[in-house]
Amino acid sequence: MLQVLCSTALIASSFSGQFAFAATVNEEKIDLDLITKLRDEAMNRSKAQEIMGVLTDEIGPRLTGSPALRKAGDWTRSKMSEWGLQNIHSESFAPFGRGWTLEKTTLRMVVPSQVDLYAIPKAWTPGTDGLQRGKLVIAKIAAEEDLAKWKGKLAGAIVMLDDPLPIKPRVKADAHRYSHDELGELSKIDFDPAPSRRGDMQTYVKRFMFAKKLRAFLMEEKVLATLNVTRGEDGTIFVQDGGSYKKGELTGPPNLVVATETYNRLYRLVEKKKTVELEIDVKATFNDEDPEAAINVLAEITGTDKKDEIVMLGAHLDSWHGGTGATDNAAGVAMAMEAMRLLKASGFKPRRTIRIALWGGEEQGLLGSRAYVNKWVASRPEPTDPKELELPSFARKPTGPLSIKPMHGKISAYFNLDNGGGKIRGIYAENNAALKPIFDAWLAPFHDVGATTTTLRSTGSTDHVSFDRVGVPGFQFIQDDMDYFSRTHHSSVDVYDKVQKSDLTQASMVLASFVAHAANRNDMLPRKPMPKDPPQDEKKDEAKVAEETAK
Amino acid sequence: MLQVLCSTALIASSFSGQFAFAATVNEEKIDLDLITKLRDEAMNRSKAQEIMGVLTDEIGPRLTGSPALRKAGDWTRSKMSEWGLQNIHSESFAPFGRGWTLEKTTLRMVVPSQVDLYAIPKAWTPGTDGLQRGKLVIAKIAAEEDLAKWKGKLAGAIVMLDDPLPIKPRVKADAHRYSHDELGELSKIDFDPAPSRRGDMQTYVKRFMFAKKLRAFLMEEKVLATLNVTRGEDGTIFVQDGGSYKKGELTGPPNLVVATETYNRLYRLVEKKKTVELEIDVKATFNDEDPEAAINVLAEITGTDKKDEIVMLGAHLDSWHGGTGATDNAAGVAMAMEAMRLLKASGFKPRRTIRIALWGGEEQGLLGSRAYVNKWVASRPEPTDPKELELPSFARKPTGPLSIKPMHGKISAYFNLDNGGGKIRGIYAENNAALKPIFDAWLAPFHDVGATTTTLRSTGSTDHVSFDRVGVPGFQFIQDDMDYFSRTHHSSVDVYDKVQKSDLTQASMVLASFVAHAANRNDMLPRKPMPKDPPQDEKKDEAKVAEETAK
Structure with a gap:
């Protein structure tokens, strides 16, 4: 195996001006063969x-x-x-x-007219017991206090949980490769990064805890199924999980993500006080551990x-x-x-x-x-x-x-x-x-x-x-x-x-x-200092977060 | 009703440089009120x-x-x-x-695995007789001579008629508004326009005549359904008609357009010699005249x-x-x-x-x-x-x-x-x-x-x-x-x-x-010279086209 010293010439010819550390580069051996x-x-x-x-x-x-x-x-x-x-x-x-395997999804509007709808069930949510039919209801249940408001009103219904999602013309190309300038920008450190993960995680934990309560509520209320909207457009559906993969935890009713344009149409019809009925047939298997x-x-x-x-x-x-x-x-x-x-x-x-x-x-x-x-x-x-x-x-x-x-x-x-x-x-x-x-x-x-x-x-x-x-x-x-x-x-x-x-x-x-x-390489790669264990004062902070989370 | 003379000042202030015929513009009265x-x-x-x-x-x-x-x-x-x-x-x-109303579409892969497929029947093609199941076969039948080749081989099959459609990254934005420059370009006459409609029409007529024969063949052969690919991507399906709205004309078997990515996947599986079976259930009504x-x-x-x-x-x-x-x-x-x-x-x-x-x-x-x-x-x-x-x-x-x-x-x-x-x-x-x-x-x-x-x-x-x-x-x-x-x-x-x-x-x-x-306006809008009736020599031309069409 021939190992060739990576010369400055090689680098300069291949991408001039990229290397701020050109001197150091020479110390790394590159096996060109x-x-x-x-x-x-x-x-x-x-x-x-x-x-x-x-x-x-x-x-x-x-x-x-x-x-x-x-x-x-x-x-x-x-x-x-x-x-x-x-x-x-x-x-x-x-x-x-548990595992979860989707076998079949049918969602159709049958009243006021017959329309095939495009939807995908969320992972770890159950199927229906064969072909079912239910009235479509808009019910925004986003927090504890909404539960009482909807108690006793949703049995047998297919519930739209989200607001409609406005669609703006896609004036930006879907697919993109980095330009030279964009890579240059990416190679600079961003001193003003997006909000910290800690803040996001707090929101996540709140939602996670409420989602559990919501699943139990929807099951008690014998809701037939729930629908969410997706940020996708043009028939693209973004979908992840809706239930828990932990055995013994409640799955909630069948829960599907509906294509944006379709969700919005259904929402507008219900908002106009039209009676809308859907047929739903989802077959999904929870696989044993x-x-x-x-x-x-x-x-x-x-x-x-x-x-x-x-x-x-x-x-x-x-x-x-x-x-x-x-x-x-x-x-x-x-x-x-x-x-x-x-x-x-x-x-x-x-x-x-x-x-x-x-x-x-x-x-x-x-x-x-x-x-x-x-x-x-x-x-x-x-x-x-x-x-x-x-x-x-x-x-x-x-x-x-x-x-x-x-x-x-x-x-x-x-x-x-x-x-x-x-x-x-x-x-x-x-x-x-x-x-x-x-x-x-x-x-x-x-x-x-x-x-x-x-x-x-x-x-x-x-x-x-x-x-x-x-x-x-x-x-x-x-x-x-x-x-x-x-x-x-x-x-x-x-x-x-x-x-x-x-x-x-x-x-x-x-x-x-x-x-x-x-x-x-002769040596293993150089390492950063070891990560610090969480300090005492951060633990105080955590107590605060936990308190807020419990709200 | 106040009619105000459209002044040069008005035009100049609203879009300077646009008006090559500014003097003439003044003769048109604009009702600004x-x-x-x-x-x-x-x-x-x-x-x-x-x-x-x-x-x-x-x-x-x-x-x-x-x-x-x-x-x-x-x-x-x-x-x-x-x-x-x-x-x-x-x-x-x-x-x-006849009219035609689509009520329900289900297309699913059931072998080798269970997958919901996204497809839309073409207008004026029939439904299935309830839920059917068939083996997927690739059969390119694009001309007369292909018919004999496939005779006796397609009974009960779901037939893929098209080649797969390669997908390229969408590096151009889907949605676009005209820029000032593009409108400028559009306002110039194009001396080198796209190939004449006559050429396109000849191809259309050939396809139209063959499509009739193909429909008859597929029905004789008792094909369960046919699939075409769409130029759409990301879940978008482009779909028009597949059969005839004229009463008494043959409809062909059920004919669906499948989302590009899905069609391509099915095609690749069959090409790899996998046995692929689909379930299909289409309900479509031909409405009486x-x-x-x-x-x-x-x-x-x-x-x-x-x-x-x-x-x-x-x-x-x-x-x-x-x-x-x-x-x-x-x-x-x-x-x-x-x-x-x-x-x-x-x-x-x-x-x-x-x-x-x-x-x-x-x-x-x-x-x-x-x-x-x-x-x-x-x-x-x-x-x-x-x-x-x-x-x-x-x-x-x-x-x-x-x-x-x-x-x-x-x-x-x-x-x-x-x-x-x-x-x-x-x-x-x-x-x-x-x-x-x-x-x-x-x-x-x-x-x-x-x-x-x-x-x-x-x-x-x-x-x-x-x-x-x-x-x-x-x-x-x-x-x-x-x-x-x-x-x-x-x-x-x-x-x-x-x-x-x-x-x-x-x-x-x-x-x-x-x-x-x-x-x-005081006068009706000025007209172009009347269109000419088809000349004798064009009729000769037409005979030629008809001959070629018959091929």
């Missing part, structure tokens, strides 16, 4: 789209706890075994709870002289159910699996062990990666406050102290892909300034395919966070948005056709190279 | 959105020949009667053929000193069935009806009679307006060639000579609105140079609301053509496209929410003012 092989294999014999095709078209949506996720686990393991990867296995993070449907899939290319040290890469295998989980996140899985295949096919012998992780339970709060980190890397004590225990784990306040496990010192980095199906345009360095020159160097050979930008910004909400928050370097790439947030993210059109083959190819080769360079 | 009243009534007490709400949300799609179009006729007449319009009546253009469901609705504000002369305005009342026919063309109907209401509410006394026409059968080839023009204005002889008679009237070759009827000399102009729900930005003057200064003058008071541009270009494909082609001035306005061609035109999302209230308001007041100024 390997990169040539990875690029050749990716561009001429990519399997990424094929992998994504099996996960989306064939296996379909892969809700955690459900047979499809088990199937996806079986298939990915067997595929990676074909490629000769090592130590292929699943780790279950059971007990998770299955430890093999609540899993992380792991596989390795075993290292050589530093094989006890690990470089990880991954994406999440689970998805929501509205589409087939293509951009979120079969694309990431396909890119990561393909990166492993590229490394294997190129004959690369890593010094450190390269480990791929395909997580389950990401959509329910990074459950798979959290369980993995808790078990092997570092963990915090469970909260003792019963109110906290009622909340999903991602919504709980941090506890301390952190207890460190042996693997903590062995993971050089974890690289995650979960920003849709777009090309890699750079990487979030998570406020670790020491990484900027390293990542810049690793990106240099990929400027011609659009991967150029290291930002010190941090980014949230997916599985790299499980590593970052215990002090292990965890990263997420900058990817072209495409129509991820406008159309596909958790929606009915998160499907195969929304991911371009060229994007899969590019991302898989960039990822493979990042992982290879992390694996063969 | 009336315009103030129209603007006030439109902007503060508009009923246009309410009208559109009844037509779309309440009455729903209004397919020609169907009960909903009859209902729309009843409702619009009664509404215009409330406003005190005169001579309110319908004129039937029966015999049209009803003369009152094949109508034009007419109403007037009777003129004064020139009441025998007529200024017409209109839009079409019928629609396709995928959405609720909002942009095509409840919006136009609402703008035109509202224009009549504005004129009435402002106390305007026209010199000429103002007549509104709400056409039926536009979507089947301008049937309503053609019938009206044939009956009252001018007509050409029916073709004698039986092959020509087999074609829908819009696809037949022109005949001659034109016979002129009394109303021909009495209609000053017909103003049509059928370019979606967007604001009026100008008008197509249909190559009549004499109209440029007149229309420019009439637009001057509306520059501040975006209506600025007279183009000599002609535009096609809707009811003004029925007038223009017999030599009576017929016009269509330039309207902001919005997402008409990208999303709503003949689609599942051609619904109420896709039209903005402000656009309806603007268009109705501009239209009202145009009509009023045409009604009170």
Whole structure:
């Protein structure tokens, strides 16, 4: 394996003016021979789209706890075994709870006229008992005091819970790739970021607690079904969960998300005092707890002289159910699996062990990666406050102290892909300034395919966070948005056709190279200072939050 | 009624540089007092959105020949009667053929997994005999020679007739308003227009003839249903007709249009040799011929000193069935009806009679307006060639000579609105140079609301053509496209929410003012030379076309 010093000339020719730390860049060795092989294999014999095709078209949506996720686990393991990867296995993070599989949805207006309506049930909400018919009622039940107002008035009704959602002309394109200027902007630190997650979490917890009460109320009142509106338009439906996957918890009545234009029409008809009746027929199965449907899939290319040290890469295998989980996140899985295949096919012998992780339970709060980190890397004590225990784990306040496990010192980095199906345009360095020159160097050979930008910004909400928050370097790439947030993210059109083959190819080769360079670097990647345990004064703060939450 | 001379000062202040014919503009009298009243009534007490709400949300799609179009006729007449319009009546253009009403559509994959599919039956195709199940087969049957190949192989199958439709990222915004520069471009004559309609028509005729044979074949073969793909994405389905509205003609089997992403997925599964089975349940009713469901609705504000002369305005009342026919063309109907209401509410006394026409059968080839023009204005002889008679009237070759009827000399102009729900930005003057200064003058008071541009270009494909082609001035306005061609035109999302209230308001007041100024002008609008009858040498040409068609 020839390792070539990455010269200033190479960098300058590929993307002049990008490198503020050009001097440091020279200290990172870039294996151009390997990169040539990875690029050749990716561009001429990519399997990424094929992998994504099996996960989306064939296996379909892969809700955690459900047979499809088990199937996806079986298939990915067997595929990676074909490629000769090592130590292929699943780790279950059971007990998770129930799975849920949607089989059939019919929603139709039958009075005043016959109209097929387009709607998708929320996950973990029950089906109807066959074909039912009910009167449509608008009932905004948004807080405790609304419950009394509607008591005794909703039996047998189909209830519209939301206001209509005004539709504005879509004068902005759905799909978008980063421009050079936008990447430049992204590489600057934002000193005035969006409101803190703490504020959002407080709202979330309030809503979470009220939703439980509302589900019980609606069931007591024998409501036939409830409808919510979606922010989607043109037939796109965004849909997540409506009930609980925990066995024994109340599911509420059948709860569907209706396409915006349809919801608005129904709402206007009821507002005009028209009698509107709908027919509804939803068949959905709660699957029994299955430890093999609540899993992380792991596989390795075993290292050589530093094989006890690990470089990880991954994406999440689970998805929501509205589409087939293509951009979120079969694309990431396909890119990561393909990166492993590229490394294997190129004959690369890593010094450190390269480990791929395909997580389950990401959509329910990074459950798979959290369980993995808790078990092997570092963990915090469970909260003792019963109110906290009622909340999903991602919504709980941090506890301390952190207890460190042996693997903590062995993971050089974890690289995650979960920003849709777009090309890699750079990487979030998570406020670790020491990484900027390293990542810049690793990106240099990929400027011609659009991967150029290291930002010190941090980014949230997916599985790299499980590593970052215990002090292990965890990263997420900058990817072209495409129509991820406008159309596909958790929606009915998160499907195969929304991911371009060229994007899969590019991302898989960039990822493979990042992982290879992390694996063969002399040192592990530099780390930030360890995260601090929650301080005493923050605990006082938390008491205040808990009080407000109880209101 | 105060009539104020439209001064150069007014025009210059409202949109400097727009007027190449400023001297001529001064000869057109502009009634600014009336315009103030129209603007006030439109902007503060508009009923246009309410009208559109009844037509779309309440009455729903209004397919020609169907009960909903009859209902729309009843409702619009009664509404215009409330406003005190005169001579309110319908004129039937029966015999049209059968109506068709969709009641229910279910399409689901049941093997290899359970997936709700999103599809809409084509108009005038039959329902299934209750819930059916069939194997999915790809069979491209595009020409005569394919029939033999598939004979005996398709019984009980659900047949995919189209290739999959690749999806490209939507990097262009769905909705768009004309920029100043684009309007400038539109006001220039295009010397190199798109291929002539004659060429397109030849292809159409070929397809039309083959479609008949295909329908017969598919029925003989006892195909359970056929599927086509749509150019729509993200859940939008574009759908028109699949069978014939003529009684006695073969309908073919049930024929559905499937959402692009869904169609592509099904296609890929079958291509991978997976066994795919679908469940299908379509309930659609062929409505008996009803003369009152094949109508034009007419109403007037009777003129004064020139009441025998007529200024017409209109839009079409019928629609396709995928959405609720909002942009095509409840919006136009609402703008035109509202224009009549504005004129009435402002106390305007026209010199000429103002007549509104709400056409039926536009979507089947301008049937309503053609019938009206044939009956009252001018007509050409029916073709004698039986092959020509087999074609829908819009696809037949022109005949001659034109016979002129009394109303021909009495209609000053017909103003049509059928370019979606967007604001009026100008008008197509249909190559009549004499109209440029007149229309420019009439637009001057509306520059501040975006209506600025007279183009000599002609535009096609809707009811003004029925007038223009017999030599009576017929016009269509330039309207902001919005997402008409990208999303709503003949689609599942051609619904109420896709039209903005402000656009309806603007268009109705501009239209009202145009009509009023045409009604009170001293002279009728100048006309182009009469259209020529088809020449002898073109008839030779036609023989050639017929020959090729027969192939």
